[in-house]
Amino acid sequence: MNEGKATRRWKRPPLIANPTLRWTLWVGTAIYLAFAFGTMEVNWQRVAEGTERGQRFLASFFPPDFTSRWDSILEGILESMWMTITSTVVGIILSIPVGLGAARNLAWRPVYLFCRGILAVSRTFPEIILAIFFVKLFGFGPFAGFLALSVGTIGFYGKLLAEDIEDMDPVQAEAIKSVGARWLQWLNYAVQPQVMPRMIGLGIYRLDINFRESAVVGIVGGGGIGATLLTAFDRYEFDSAAAILLVIIGIVMVLEYTSGYIRKWVQ
Amino acid sequence: MPVKEIAGQKVWQRRTTRMQFAVWFGWLLGVAIFVYCWRLISDKTIWFFVTDAPNQAADMAERMVPPKWSYMNELWIPVWDTINIATLGTLMAIIIAVPVAFCAARNTTPSRHFVRPVALFIIVSSRSINSLIWALMLVTMIGPGVLAGVIAIGLRSIGFCAKLLYEAIEEIDETQVEAIVATGAKRSQQLSFGIVPQIMPAFAGITVFRWDINIRESTVLGLVGAGGIGLQLDSSISTLAWTQVSLILLVILATVIVSEWVSAKIRHAII
Numbered sequence: 036m037n038e039g040k041a042t043r044r045w046k047r048p049p050l051i052a053n054p055t056l057r058w059t060l061w062v063g064t065a066i067y068l069a070f071a072f073g074t075m076e077v078n079w080q081r082v083a084e085g086t087e088r089g090q091r092f093l094a095s096f097f098p099p100d101f102t103s104r105w106d107s108i109l110e111g112i113l114e115s116m117w118m119t120i121t122s123t124v125v126g127i128i129l130s131i132p133v134g135l136g137a138a139r140n141l142a143w144r145p146v147y148l149f150c151r152g153i154l155a156v157s158r159t160f161p162e163i164i165l166a167i168f169f170v171k172l173f174g175f176g177p178f179a180g181f182l183a184l185s186v187g188t189i190g191f192y193g194k195l196l197a198e199d200i201e202d203m204d205p206v207q208a209e210a211i212k213s214v215g216a217r218w219l220q221w222l223n224y225a226v227q228p229q230v231m232p233r234m235i236g237l238g239i240y241r242l243d244i245n246f247r248e249s250a251v252v253g254i255v256g257g258g259g260i261g262a263t264l265l266t267a268f269d270r271y272e273f274d275s276a277a278a279i280l281l282v283i284i285g286i287v288m289v290l291e292y293t294s295g296y297i298r299k300w301v302q
Numbered sequence: 303m304p305v306k307e308i309a310g311q312k313v314w315q316r317r318t319t320r321m322q323f324a325v326w327f328g329w330l331l332g333v334a335i336f337v338y339c340w341r342l343i344s345d346k347t348i349w350f351f352v353t354d355a356p357n358q359a360a361d362m363a364e365r366m367v368p369p370k371w372s373y374m375n376e377l378w379i380p381v382w383d384t385i386n387i388a389t390l391g392t393l394m395a396i397i398i399a400v401p402v403a404f405c406a407a408r409n410t411t412p413s414r415h416f417v418r419p420v421a422l423f424i425i426v427s428s429r430s431i432n433s434l435i436w437a438l439m440l441v442t443m444i445g446p447g448v449l450a451g452v453i454a455i456g457l458r459s460i461g462f463c464a465k466l467l468y469e470a471i472e473e474i475d476e477t478q479v480e481a482i483v484a485t486g487a488k489r490s491q492q493l494s495f496g497i498v499p500q501i502m503p504a505f506a507g508i509t510v511f512r513w514d515i516n517i518r519e520s521t522v523l524g525l526v527g528a529g530g531i532g533l534q535l536d537s538s539i540s541t542l543a544w545t546q547v548s549l550i551l552l553v554i555l556a557t558v559i560v561s562e563w564v565s566a567k568i569r570h571a572i573i
Contacts, residue, residue: 077449085444089443117339117340120339167535172355174347271442
Protein backbone atom coordinates (compact mmCIF):
# COMPACT_ATOMS: atom_id res chain seq x y z
CA MET A 36 0.00 0.00 0.00
CA ASN A 37 2.79 2.36 0.90
CA GLU A 38 4.71 1.48 -2.26
CA GLY A 39 1.60 2.11 -4.34
CA LYS A 40 1.25 5.57 -2.86
CA ALA A 41 4.65 6.59 -4.15
CA THR A 42 4.20 5.37 -7.72
CA ARG A 43 0.51 5.92 -8.37
CA ARG A 44 -0.45 9.53 -8.61
CA TRP A 45 -3.70 10.96 -9.91
CA LYS A 46 -3.38 12.77 -13.19
CA ARG A 47 -5.91 15.11 -14.67
CA PRO A 48 -7.73 13.47 -17.61
CA PRO A 49 -6.63 15.11 -20.90
CA LEU A 50 -9.11 16.85 -23.21
CA ILE A 51 -8.36 14.44 -26.05
CA ALA A 52 -8.40 10.92 -24.69
CA ASN A 53 -6.56 9.17 -27.53
CA PRO A 54 -2.78 9.66 -26.92
CA THR A 55 -1.73 9.11 -30.56
CA LEU A 56 -4.21 11.69 -31.80
CA ARG A 57 -3.19 14.09 -29.03
CA TRP A 58 0.52 13.89 -29.84
CA THR A 59 -0.10 14.08 -33.60
CA LEU A 60 -2.09 17.24 -33.02
CA TRP A 61 0.62 18.77 -30.84
CA VAL A 62 3.42 17.98 -33.29
CA GLY A 63 1.29 19.11 -36.23
CA THR A 64 0.57 22.41 -34.51
CA ALA A 65 4.25 22.96 -33.76
CA ILE A 66 5.28 22.26 -37.38
CA TYR A 67 2.50 24.50 -38.69
CA LEU A 68 3.48 27.38 -36.41
CA ALA A 69 7.14 27.06 -37.40
CA PHE A 70 6.18 27.24 -41.09
CA ALA A 71 3.68 30.05 -40.56
CA PHE A 72 6.12 32.26 -38.71
CA GLY A 73 8.93 31.31 -41.10
CA THR A 74 7.02 32.40 -44.21
CA MET A 75 5.65 35.59 -42.71
CA GLU A 76 7.51 38.52 -44.21
CA VAL A 77 7.75 41.37 -41.77
CA ASN A 78 9.57 44.57 -42.54
CA TRP A 79 10.75 45.39 -39.03
CA GLN A 80 12.29 48.64 -40.14
CA ARG A 81 8.90 49.81 -41.42
CA VAL A 82 7.31 48.66 -38.16
CA ALA A 83 9.81 50.70 -36.18
CA GLU A 84 9.12 53.74 -38.33
CA GLY A 85 5.42 53.19 -37.81
CA THR A 86 5.55 53.25 -34.03
CA GLU A 87 6.12 56.99 -34.14
CA ARG A 88 3.10 57.39 -36.40
CA GLY A 89 1.16 55.06 -34.13
CA GLN A 90 1.95 57.23 -31.12
CA ARG A 91 0.81 60.29 -33.04
CA PHE A 92 -2.44 58.47 -33.87
CA LEU A 93 -3.01 57.43 -30.27
CA ALA A 94 -2.20 60.95 -29.08
CA SER A 95 -4.79 62.37 -31.47
CA PHE A 96 -7.52 60.61 -29.47
CA PHE A 97 -6.82 63.18 -26.74
CA PRO A 98 -8.61 65.30 -27.80
CA PRO A 99 -10.18 64.11 -31.08
CA ASP A 100 -11.08 66.77 -33.62
CA PHE A 101 -14.83 66.72 -34.13
CA THR A 102 -15.20 70.24 -35.47
CA SER A 103 -13.10 70.74 -38.61
CA ARG A 104 -14.66 67.85 -40.59
CA TRP A 105 -17.98 67.77 -38.76
CA ASP A 106 -20.09 68.30 -41.88
CA SER A 107 -18.67 65.30 -43.71
CA ILE A 108 -18.75 63.17 -40.56
CA LEU A 109 -22.42 63.97 -40.04
CA GLU A 110 -23.24 63.30 -43.68
CA GLY A 111 -21.40 59.98 -43.59
CA ILE A 112 -23.07 58.85 -40.39
CA LEU A 113 -26.54 59.76 -41.65
CA GLU A 114 -25.90 57.97 -44.93
CA SER A 115 -24.78 54.88 -43.00
CA MET A 116 -27.97 55.02 -40.96
CA TRP A 117 -30.26 55.27 -43.99
CA MET A 118 -28.42 52.37 -45.54
CA THR A 119 -28.75 50.36 -42.34
CA ILE A 120 -32.50 50.92 -42.01
CA THR A 121 -33.46 50.37 -45.64
CA SER A 122 -31.23 47.35 -46.13
CA THR A 123 -32.49 45.69 -42.94
CA VAL A 124 -36.13 46.22 -43.92
CA VAL A 125 -35.71 45.12 -47.54
CA GLY A 126 -33.45 42.23 -46.58
CA ILE A 127 -35.91 40.89 -44.00
CA ILE A 128 -38.89 41.23 -46.34
CA LEU A 129 -37.04 39.35 -49.08
CA SER A 130 -35.72 36.72 -46.70
CA ILE A 131 -39.20 35.69 -45.50
CA PRO A 132 -40.18 33.82 -48.71
CA VAL A 133 -36.66 32.38 -48.99
CA GLY A 134 -36.71 31.29 -45.35
CA LEU A 135 -40.15 29.68 -45.73
CA GLY A 136 -38.91 27.85 -48.79
CA ALA A 137 -35.77 26.69 -47.03
CA ALA A 138 -37.63 25.06 -44.12
CA ARG A 139 -37.68 21.32 -44.65
CA ASN A 140 -41.02 20.74 -42.93
CA LEU A 141 -42.80 23.36 -45.05
CA ALA A 142 -41.45 23.28 -48.56
CA TRP A 143 -41.55 20.94 -51.44
CA ARG A 144 -38.16 19.26 -51.99
CA PRO A 145 -36.95 21.14 -55.15
CA VAL A 146 -38.04 24.47 -53.65
CA TYR A 147 -36.16 23.58 -50.47
CA LEU A 148 -32.95 22.86 -52.35
CA PHE A 149 -33.28 26.02 -54.46
CA CYS A 150 -33.82 28.27 -51.42
CA ARG A 151 -30.99 26.60 -49.49
CA GLY A 152 -28.80 27.31 -52.51
CA ILE A 153 -29.71 31.02 -52.44
CA LEU A 154 -28.89 31.16 -48.72
CA ALA A 155 -25.56 29.37 -49.13
CA VAL A 156 -24.42 31.67 -51.94
CA SER A 157 -25.42 34.87 -50.18
CA ARG A 158 -23.72 33.76 -46.98
CA THR A 159 -20.38 32.72 -48.45
CA PHE A 160 -19.10 36.05 -49.70
CA PRO A 161 -18.44 38.79 -47.17
CA GLU A 162 -20.58 41.93 -47.62
CA ILE A 163 -17.51 43.83 -48.66
CA ILE A 164 -16.87 41.65 -51.73
CA LEU A 165 -20.52 41.94 -52.69
CA ALA A 166 -20.16 45.70 -52.29
CA ILE A 167 -17.20 45.79 -54.70
CA PHE A 168 -19.29 44.17 -57.41
CA PHE A 169 -22.37 46.27 -56.74
CA VAL A 170 -20.22 49.39 -56.95
CA LYS A 171 -18.97 48.19 -60.34
CA LEU A 172 -22.52 47.53 -61.53
CA PHE A 173 -24.51 50.40 -60.00
CA GLY A 174 -21.92 53.12 -59.60
CA PHE A 175 -20.52 54.71 -56.46
CA GLY A 176 -22.82 55.70 -53.64
CA PRO A 177 -25.10 54.32 -50.96
CA PHE A 178 -27.26 52.30 -53.36
CA ALA A 179 -24.45 49.76 -53.90
CA GLY A 180 -23.86 49.50 -50.16
CA PHE A 181 -27.58 49.13 -49.57
CA LEU A 182 -27.75 46.20 -52.00
CA ALA A 183 -24.71 44.48 -50.50
CA LEU A 184 -26.12 44.73 -46.98
CA SER A 185 -29.55 43.54 -48.16
CA VAL A 186 -28.06 40.42 -49.73
CA GLY A 187 -26.08 39.77 -46.56
CA THR A 188 -29.27 40.17 -44.52
CA ILE A 189 -31.11 37.66 -46.71
CA GLY A 190 -28.44 35.04 -46.08
CA PHE A 191 -28.35 35.61 -42.32
CA TYR A 192 -32.03 36.08 -41.62
CA GLY A 193 -33.33 33.51 -44.09
CA LYS A 194 -31.12 30.79 -42.64
CA LEU A 195 -32.12 31.49 -39.04
CA LEU A 196 -35.81 31.77 -39.97
CA ALA A 197 -35.67 28.43 -41.77
CA GLU A 198 -33.97 26.78 -38.80
CA ASP A 199 -36.49 28.27 -36.40
CA ILE A 200 -39.40 27.00 -38.47
CA GLU A 201 -37.84 23.54 -38.62
CA ASP A 202 -37.59 23.55 -34.82
CA MET A 203 -41.19 24.63 -34.19
CA ASP A 204 -43.70 22.58 -32.26
CA PRO A 205 -45.61 20.47 -34.84
CA VAL A 206 -48.51 19.85 -32.44
CA GLN A 207 -49.73 23.45 -32.64
CA ALA A 208 -49.38 23.43 -36.40
CA GLU A 209 -51.45 20.25 -36.59
CA ALA A 210 -54.15 21.73 -34.37
CA ILE A 211 -54.56 24.69 -36.68
CA LYS A 212 -54.62 22.44 -39.73
CA SER A 213 -57.27 20.21 -38.19
CA VAL A 214 -59.74 23.09 -37.85
CA GLY A 215 -59.59 23.45 -41.62
CA ALA A 216 -57.23 26.39 -42.07
CA ARG A 217 -56.00 27.29 -45.53
CA TRP A 218 -52.26 27.40 -46.14
CA LEU A 219 -51.93 31.14 -45.54
CA GLN A 220 -54.10 30.95 -42.42
CA TRP A 221 -52.00 28.07 -41.24
CA LEU A 222 -48.84 30.14 -41.67
CA ASN A 223 -50.41 33.09 -39.92
CA TYR A 224 -51.85 31.26 -36.91
CA ALA A 225 -49.60 28.23 -36.46
CA VAL A 226 -46.13 29.14 -37.69
CA GLN A 227 -45.87 32.89 -37.22
CA PRO A 228 -46.72 33.09 -33.49
CA GLN A 229 -44.11 30.46 -32.72
CA VAL A 230 -41.21 32.06 -34.54
CA MET A 231 -42.15 35.72 -34.05
CA PRO A 232 -40.49 36.56 -30.67
CA ARG A 233 -37.12 35.18 -31.69
CA MET A 234 -37.28 36.68 -35.15
CA ILE A 235 -38.00 40.18 -33.84
CA GLY A 236 -34.93 39.88 -31.63
CA LEU A 237 -32.82 38.67 -34.54
CA GLY A 238 -34.11 41.47 -36.75
CA ILE A 239 -32.88 44.03 -34.27
CA TYR A 240 -29.59 42.15 -33.95
CA ARG A 241 -29.23 42.28 -37.74
CA LEU A 242 -29.88 46.04 -37.66
CA ASP A 243 -26.94 46.24 -35.29
CA ILE A 244 -24.71 44.14 -37.60
CA ASN A 245 -25.77 46.13 -40.65
CA PHE A 246 -24.69 49.37 -39.03
CA ARG A 247 -21.26 47.93 -38.29
CA GLU A 248 -20.95 46.65 -41.85
CA SER A 249 -22.21 49.92 -43.31
CA ALA A 250 -19.17 51.54 -41.72
CA VAL A 251 -16.88 49.46 -43.95
CA VAL A 252 -18.67 49.21 -47.31
CA GLY A 253 -17.64 52.84 -47.81
CA ILE A 254 -14.02 51.73 -48.04
CA VAL A 255 -14.75 50.18 -51.45
CA GLY A 256 -17.05 53.01 -52.57
CA GLY A 257 -20.39 51.86 -51.20
CA GLY A 258 -21.23 55.10 -49.40
CA GLY A 259 -21.55 55.84 -45.71
CA ILE A 260 -19.08 56.72 -42.98
CA GLY A 261 -16.41 54.31 -44.26
CA ALA A 262 -15.59 56.61 -47.16
CA THR A 263 -15.11 59.55 -44.79
CA LEU A 264 -12.88 57.42 -42.58
CA LEU A 265 -10.76 56.24 -45.51
CA THR A 266 -10.26 59.82 -46.68
CA ALA A 267 -9.22 60.89 -43.19
CA PHE A 268 -6.62 58.09 -43.05
CA ASP A 269 -5.33 58.80 -46.55
CA ARG A 270 -4.73 62.42 -45.62
CA TYR A 271 -3.11 61.43 -42.32
CA GLU A 272 -5.72 63.55 -40.52
CA PHE A 273 -5.56 61.31 -37.47
CA ASP A 274 -7.52 63.58 -35.17
CA SER A 275 -10.52 63.54 -37.53
CA ALA A 276 -10.14 59.77 -37.94
CA ALA A 277 -10.14 59.39 -34.16
CA ALA A 278 -13.32 61.45 -33.98
CA ILE A 279 -15.02 59.25 -36.61
CA LEU A 280 -13.97 56.08 -34.77
CA LEU A 281 -15.34 57.42 -31.50
CA VAL A 282 -18.64 58.29 -33.18
CA ILE A 283 -18.86 54.77 -34.65
CA ILE A 284 -18.06 53.14 -31.30
CA GLY A 285 -20.61 55.37 -29.57
CA ILE A 286 -23.41 54.52 -31.98
CA VAL A 287 -22.58 50.81 -31.92
CA MET A 288 -22.66 50.81 -28.11
CA VAL A 289 -26.00 52.65 -28.02
CA LEU A 290 -27.43 50.26 -30.62
CA GLU A 291 -26.16 47.21 -28.76
CA TYR A 292 -27.60 48.44 -25.48
CA THR A 293 -31.02 49.26 -27.00
CA SER A 294 -31.15 46.04 -28.99
CA GLY A 295 -30.36 44.02 -25.87
CA TYR A 296 -33.08 45.89 -24.01
CA ILE A 297 -35.68 45.43 -26.74
CA ARG A 298 -34.83 41.75 -27.12
CA LYS A 299 -35.33 41.22 -23.41
CA TRP A 300 -38.62 43.11 -23.55
CA VAL A 301 -39.93 41.08 -26.52
CA GLN A 302 -39.14 37.67 -25.04
CA MET B 303 -60.03 38.87 -23.61
CA PRO B 304 -61.29 41.62 -25.93
CA VAL B 305 -64.77 40.81 -27.16
CA LYS B 306 -66.75 43.08 -29.45
CA GLU B 307 -70.50 43.01 -29.88
CA ILE B 308 -71.54 43.18 -33.51
CA ALA B 309 -75.29 43.08 -34.21
CA GLY B 310 -76.02 41.52 -30.86
CA GLN B 311 -73.47 38.76 -31.34
CA LYS B 312 -70.23 38.52 -29.41
CA VAL B 313 -67.20 38.31 -31.65
CA TRP B 314 -63.70 37.44 -30.42
CA GLN B 315 -61.03 40.02 -31.27
CA ARG B 316 -57.28 39.59 -31.11
CA ARG B 317 -56.59 43.02 -29.58
CA THR B 318 -58.49 45.80 -27.87
CA THR B 319 -59.29 48.82 -30.03
CA ARG B 320 -56.59 50.86 -28.34
CA MET B 321 -53.98 48.18 -28.84
CA GLN B 322 -55.03 47.91 -32.47
CA PHE B 323 -54.53 51.65 -32.95
CA ALA B 324 -51.14 51.54 -31.26
CA VAL B 325 -50.01 48.71 -33.53
CA TRP B 326 -51.24 50.56 -36.62
CA PHE B 327 -49.50 53.70 -35.50
CA GLY B 328 -46.26 51.78 -35.01
CA TRP B 329 -46.49 50.37 -38.51
CA LEU B 330 -47.26 53.81 -39.93
CA LEU B 331 -44.24 55.28 -38.20
CA GLY B 332 -42.01 52.45 -39.41
CA VAL B 333 -43.18 52.77 -43.00
CA ALA B 334 -42.74 56.55 -42.89
CA ILE B 335 -39.13 56.20 -41.65
CA PHE B 336 -38.40 53.62 -44.30
CA VAL B 337 -39.86 55.74 -47.11
CA TYR B 338 -37.92 58.77 -45.90
CA CYS B 339 -34.61 56.86 -45.83
CA TRP B 340 -35.34 55.36 -49.21
CA ARG B 341 -35.97 58.83 -50.69
CA LEU B 342 -32.60 60.05 -49.40
CA ILE B 343 -30.76 57.06 -50.88
CA SER B 344 -32.60 57.31 -54.16
CA ASP B 345 -31.66 61.00 -54.43
CA LYS B 346 -28.01 60.01 -54.28
CA THR B 347 -28.35 57.29 -56.89
CA ILE B 348 -27.87 57.78 -60.61
CA TRP B 349 -30.80 55.71 -61.85
CA PHE B 350 -29.44 55.49 -65.37
CA PHE B 351 -26.63 53.28 -64.04
CA VAL B 352 -29.11 51.13 -62.15
CA THR B 353 -31.31 50.51 -65.18
CA ASP B 354 -28.19 49.76 -67.17
CA ALA B 355 -26.91 47.30 -64.56
CA PRO B 356 -28.34 44.10 -66.09
CA ASN B 357 -26.40 44.77 -69.29
CA GLN B 358 -23.29 45.52 -67.25
CA ALA B 359 -23.75 42.34 -65.24
CA ALA B 360 -24.14 40.25 -68.37
CA ASP B 361 -21.08 41.89 -69.84
CA MET B 362 -19.05 41.29 -66.70
CA ALA B 363 -20.17 37.67 -66.46
CA GLU B 364 -19.17 37.14 -70.07
CA ARG B 365 -15.70 38.52 -69.39
CA MET B 366 -15.29 36.40 -66.28
CA VAL B 367 -15.60 33.01 -68.00
CA PRO B 368 -13.60 30.94 -68.32
CA PRO B 369 -11.52 31.51 -65.17
CA LYS B 370 -7.82 31.86 -65.92
CA TRP B 371 -6.71 28.59 -64.35
CA SER B 372 -3.00 29.21 -64.96
CA TYR B 373 -3.18 32.17 -62.54
CA MET B 374 -3.60 29.61 -59.76
CA ASN B 375 0.21 29.25 -59.55
CA GLU B 376 0.42 32.80 -58.24
CA LEU B 377 -2.41 32.28 -55.78
CA TRP B 378 -1.01 29.51 -53.57
CA ILE B 379 1.10 31.89 -51.50
CA PRO B 380 -1.73 34.43 -50.93
CA VAL B 381 -4.04 31.58 -49.87
CA TRP B 382 -1.39 30.35 -47.42
CA ASP B 383 -1.04 33.94 -46.13
CA THR B 384 -4.80 34.24 -45.74
CA ILE B 385 -4.99 31.06 -43.68
CA ASN B 386 -2.02 32.21 -41.59
CA ILE B 387 -3.64 35.58 -40.92
CA ALA B 388 -6.78 33.87 -39.68
CA THR B 389 -4.98 31.23 -37.60
CA LEU B 390 -2.30 33.41 -36.02
CA GLY B 391 -4.85 36.18 -35.45
CA THR B 392 -7.13 33.73 -33.65
CA LEU B 393 -4.18 32.48 -31.62
CA MET B 394 -3.23 36.01 -30.58
CA ALA B 395 -6.87 36.76 -29.74
CA ILE B 396 -7.33 33.77 -27.45
CA ILE B 397 -4.05 34.40 -25.64
CA ILE B 398 -5.30 37.88 -24.74
CA ALA B 399 -8.97 36.95 -24.42
CA VAL B 400 -8.52 34.32 -21.69
CA PRO B 401 -7.26 36.67 -18.95
CA VAL B 402 -9.74 39.35 -20.06
CA ALA B 403 -12.59 36.83 -19.81
CA PHE B 404 -11.54 35.76 -16.30
CA CYS B 405 -11.44 39.42 -15.27
CA ALA B 406 -14.85 40.07 -16.79
CA ALA B 407 -16.74 37.08 -15.33
CA ARG B 408 -18.64 37.98 -12.17
CA ASN B 409 -17.54 34.88 -10.27
CA THR B 410 -13.80 35.04 -11.04
CA THR B 411 -13.02 38.74 -11.35
CA PRO B 412 -10.43 40.01 -8.85
CA SER B 413 -12.34 43.23 -8.30
CA ARG B 414 -15.94 43.83 -9.25
CA HIS B 415 -15.82 47.60 -9.20
CA PHE B 416 -12.52 48.30 -10.87
CA VAL B 417 -11.19 45.41 -12.99
CA ARG B 418 -14.52 44.19 -14.33
CA PRO B 419 -15.57 47.48 -16.00
CA VAL B 420 -12.12 47.78 -17.59
CA ALA B 421 -12.36 44.25 -18.98
CA LEU B 422 -15.87 44.91 -20.27
CA PHE B 423 -14.68 48.10 -21.94
CA ILE B 424 -11.90 46.18 -23.72
CA ILE B 425 -14.48 43.67 -24.95
CA VAL B 426 -16.90 46.31 -26.22
CA SER B 427 -14.34 48.47 -28.00
CA SER B 428 -12.72 45.49 -29.69
CA ARG B 429 -16.09 44.23 -30.88
CA SER B 430 -17.45 47.50 -32.18
CA ILE B 431 -14.65 48.15 -34.69
CA ASN B 432 -14.70 46.01 -37.80
CA SER B 433 -11.51 44.12 -38.65
CA LEU B 434 -11.23 46.04 -41.91
CA ILE B 435 -11.08 49.30 -39.96
CA TRP B 436 -8.51 47.84 -37.58
CA ALA B 437 -6.51 46.82 -40.64
CA LEU B 438 -6.83 50.29 -42.13
CA MET B 439 -5.38 51.81 -38.95
CA LEU B 440 -2.60 49.25 -38.65
CA VAL B 441 -1.55 49.56 -42.28
CA THR B 442 -1.04 53.29 -41.82
CA MET B 443 0.93 52.60 -38.66
CA ILE B 444 3.07 49.50 -39.21
CA GLY B 445 2.92 49.36 -42.97
CA PRO B 446 1.22 46.97 -45.38
CA GLY B 447 1.73 43.25 -45.03
CA VAL B 448 0.67 40.08 -43.27
CA LEU B 449 1.61 41.35 -39.80
CA ALA B 450 -0.97 44.15 -39.97
CA GLY B 451 -3.58 41.58 -40.98
CA VAL B 452 -2.71 39.23 -38.11
CA ILE B 453 -2.93 42.01 -35.54
CA ALA B 454 -6.15 43.38 -37.04
CA ILE B 455 -7.84 39.97 -36.91
CA GLY B 456 -6.46 39.43 -33.42
CA LEU B 457 -7.72 42.74 -32.05
CA ARG B 458 -11.16 42.24 -33.58
CA SER B 459 -11.48 38.70 -32.20
CA ILE B 460 -10.48 39.49 -28.60
CA GLY B 461 -13.89 40.94 -27.80
CA PHE B 462 -15.80 38.11 -29.45
CA CYS B 463 -13.83 35.32 -27.76
CA ALA B 464 -13.71 37.04 -24.37
CA LYS B 465 -17.46 37.76 -24.40
CA LEU B 466 -18.47 34.17 -25.16
CA LEU B 467 -15.85 32.81 -22.76
CA TYR B 468 -16.86 34.96 -19.82
CA GLU B 469 -20.49 34.00 -20.35
CA ALA B 470 -19.38 30.37 -20.24
CA ILE B 471 -17.44 31.02 -17.01
CA GLU B 472 -20.48 32.63 -15.41
CA GLU B 473 -22.61 29.62 -16.29
CA ILE B 474 -20.39 26.98 -14.63
CA ASP B 475 -21.62 24.60 -11.96
CA GLU B 476 -20.56 26.20 -8.66
CA THR B 477 -20.87 22.97 -6.66
CA GLN B 478 -17.82 21.52 -8.41
CA VAL B 479 -15.77 24.57 -7.46
CA GLU B 480 -17.06 24.24 -3.91
CA ALA B 481 -15.90 20.63 -3.82
CA ILE B 482 -12.40 21.72 -4.85
CA VAL B 483 -12.45 24.50 -2.23
CA ALA B 484 -13.44 21.95 0.41
CA THR B 485 -10.23 19.99 -0.22
CA GLY B 486 -8.25 23.07 0.77
CA ALA B 487 -7.20 24.22 -2.69
CA LYS B 488 -5.55 27.58 -3.25
CA ARG B 489 -7.18 30.10 -5.56
CA SER B 490 -5.01 29.16 -8.54
CA GLN B 491 -5.79 25.49 -7.90
CA GLN B 492 -9.49 26.29 -7.75
CA LEU B 493 -9.20 27.89 -11.16
CA SER B 494 -7.27 25.10 -12.80
CA PHE B 495 -9.15 22.16 -11.24
CA GLY B 496 -12.60 23.62 -10.60
CA ILE B 497 -13.28 26.05 -13.42
CA VAL B 498 -10.97 25.29 -16.35
CA PRO B 499 -12.16 21.69 -16.93
CA GLN B 500 -15.75 22.95 -17.04
CA ILE B 501 -15.14 25.62 -19.66
CA MET B 502 -12.67 23.66 -21.79
CA PRO B 503 -15.23 22.36 -24.34
CA ALA B 504 -16.79 25.83 -24.67
CA PHE B 505 -13.33 27.31 -25.08
CA ALA B 506 -12.38 24.94 -27.87
CA GLY B 507 -15.73 25.48 -29.57
CA ILE B 508 -15.41 29.28 -29.43
CA THR B 509 -11.87 29.17 -30.83
CA VAL B 510 -12.82 27.03 -33.81
CA PHE B 511 -15.96 29.08 -34.44
CA ARG B 512 -13.98 32.32 -34.46
CA TRP B 513 -11.31 30.78 -36.67
CA ASP B 514 -13.99 29.97 -39.22
CA ILE B 515 -15.26 33.58 -39.14
CA ASN B 516 -11.70 34.88 -39.37
CA ILE B 517 -10.99 32.91 -42.54
CA ARG B 518 -13.89 34.78 -44.16
CA GLU B 519 -12.73 38.14 -42.85
CA SER B 520 -9.09 37.65 -43.77
CA THR B 521 -10.01 37.12 -47.43
CA VAL B 522 -10.93 40.80 -47.69
CA LEU B 523 -8.21 42.39 -45.53
CA GLY B 524 -6.00 42.75 -48.60
CA LEU B 525 -8.33 45.43 -49.94
CA VAL B 526 -6.72 47.89 -47.54
CA GLY B 527 -3.26 46.36 -47.98
CA ALA B 528 -3.11 43.98 -45.03
CA GLY B 529 -2.02 40.89 -46.94
CA GLY B 530 -3.75 37.75 -48.09
CA ILE B 531 -5.77 36.97 -51.18
CA GLY B 532 -7.61 40.29 -51.00
CA LEU B 533 -4.50 41.99 -52.40
CA GLN B 534 -4.74 39.91 -55.57
CA LEU B 535 -8.48 40.51 -55.76
CA ASP B 536 -7.97 44.25 -55.48
CA SER B 537 -5.24 44.43 -58.10
CA SER B 538 -7.12 42.13 -60.50
CA ILE B 539 -10.24 44.27 -60.23
CA SER B 540 -8.37 47.51 -60.75
CA THR B 541 -6.58 46.13 -63.80
CA LEU B 542 -9.92 44.76 -65.08
CA ALA B 543 -8.48 41.23 -65.28
CA TRP B 544 -11.90 39.63 -64.91
CA THR B 545 -10.79 36.07 -65.65
CA GLN B 546 -8.41 36.34 -62.68
CA VAL B 547 -11.19 37.80 -60.53
CA SER B 548 -13.45 34.83 -61.19
CA LEU B 549 -10.67 32.41 -60.28
CA ILE B 550 -10.00 34.31 -57.03
CA LEU B 551 -13.69 34.23 -56.15
CA LEU B 552 -13.74 30.48 -56.73
CA VAL B 553 -10.68 30.08 -54.51
CA ILE B 554 -12.29 32.16 -51.76
CA LEU B 555 -15.46 30.09 -52.06
CA ALA B 556 -13.46 26.86 -51.77
CA THR B 557 -11.44 28.13 -48.78
CA VAL B 558 -14.57 29.23 -46.94
CA ILE B 559 -16.37 25.94 -47.61
CA VAL B 560 -13.37 23.89 -46.48
CA SER B 561 -12.92 25.96 -43.31
CA GLU B 562 -16.63 25.65 -42.53
CA TRP B 563 -16.41 21.89 -42.98
CA VAL B 564 -13.31 21.65 -40.77
CA SER B 565 -14.83 23.75 -38.02
CA ALA B 566 -18.11 21.81 -38.11
CA LYS B 567 -16.16 18.52 -37.85
CA ILE B 568 -14.08 19.73 -34.90
CA ARG B 569 -17.03 21.20 -33.05
CA HIS B 570 -18.96 18.00 -33.62
CA ALA B 571 -16.06 16.01 -32.17
CA ILE B 572 -15.79 18.21 -29.05
CA ILE B 573 -19.43 18.67 -28.14
